[in-house]
Amino acid sequence: MNIFLTSFGSTGLEEEFTYKDNPLSRSIPFISASDEFKYTLDYSLLFLFDQLIIDSKSYEKFTDNVFTSNYGFNSIREVLILLYKEGYLILKDYDNIISTDRYLLDKINLAESADVGYWISTLKESNEIWRHTVSLLNEHDNRHVFRNIDVRSRTDTEASILAELIDSNSKSKNPGYHDLLKNYLYQLISYINYNIALSRHLNCGFYDWSDMSPFYDKKFLSVGIQNRQEEVQQAQEFTKLFLPCELSSNPINIIKALNDRRVHYLREMLSDAIKNKTKFDKDFLCKTYKDVLKIEMKKARTAKIISWITLPLGSVPFIGTPLQKAAEELSGLAFSGKYENKFEWFYLLNEHFNLLDI
DSSP, X not given: OEEEEOOBTOOSSSSOOOOTTOTTSSSBOOOXXXXXXXXXXXXXXXXXXXXXXXXXXHHHHHTOHHHHHHHTOXXXXXXXXXXXXXXXXXXXXXXXXXXXXXHHHHHHHHHHTSOHHHHHHHHHHHHHHHHHHHHHHHHTOTTOSSOOOSSTTSOHHHHHHHHHHHHTTTOOSOHHHHHHHHXXXXXXXXXXXXXXXXXXXXXXXEEOOGGGHHHHHHHHHHTTOOOTHHHHHHHHHHHHHHOTTHHHHOHHHHHHHHHSTTXXXXXXXXXXXXXXXXXXXXXXXXXXXXXXXXXHHHHHHHHHHHHHHHGGGGGSTTTHHHHHHHHHHHHHHHHHHHHHGGGHHHHHHHHHHOSSOO
16 A cells, blocks of 8 residues: 655646745655754655655655755655665656646636635634644754745745735735735645545545645545545654654664564554554553563563473483573474564564664
């Protein structure tokens, strides 16, 4: 099962909403920030999905030395190249895929964006999420690559006007301001419909910036489709709980963990947790560590008992010591298989990310 990363600003239209001085204005997938002042992509998705699909333009942009150095995206560049080499990243030309749908999409976009009032509450919710996102990103970067603007992909002046219009329910005596808001909404709706159409072509779900969620919720609910963003959010919560820093600091460990044969245990655990709506919180963390420590204590006690039981084998002439060791190993493996299978995913992460010294 795959998932594609959206390319912000892509709408399939001839005129994209983009500004040269804003790094978020074109071909940017979701970005987060680690505690080590590094921007990262959300690699937790690979613990839930087999491969990530990314726009070829996004890949080209993020593997460009000048762009990544200017905006502090070097860590993203390293991981993208590694994921591509290892076969976990698929490149697709989004605009080319969507080209046959452009005429129909344009008709839908015009119709859906005609009633600005219908979308005001959605715009407000989206704008609040975006402000929060920018504040979090800027907490981790003293250069403030992501300026604290109110509305993305706009000059500061336009952003200020749009934010005021959205907060005041689009009421303004200036008709030019209303046209500005209507055009902004049209571009956002175009972007949303672009991704929904891509999802149909690629036959998989997608992952977008969190401030776009209110639009998808409204779109999906209007046609009776459930937004599957909750699944992705649970994968994120799991990663934050068990791997708060390692994913962003050591991309090689990510690849090693994904190449480990036990990764299917992790995916099975996450899938079951999503189905059962398990909460990945401190209680889950504490219970996991307690259960794993209990297993380790049982293993230690069992090892002692096994050594006592197999002790007489050591006195067998010529083959005594090897026979005793073999019996201990077989008994230990039988015990491990009985108790460890449930937590193979934990032992996988511990081996590659040193969760604790076992």
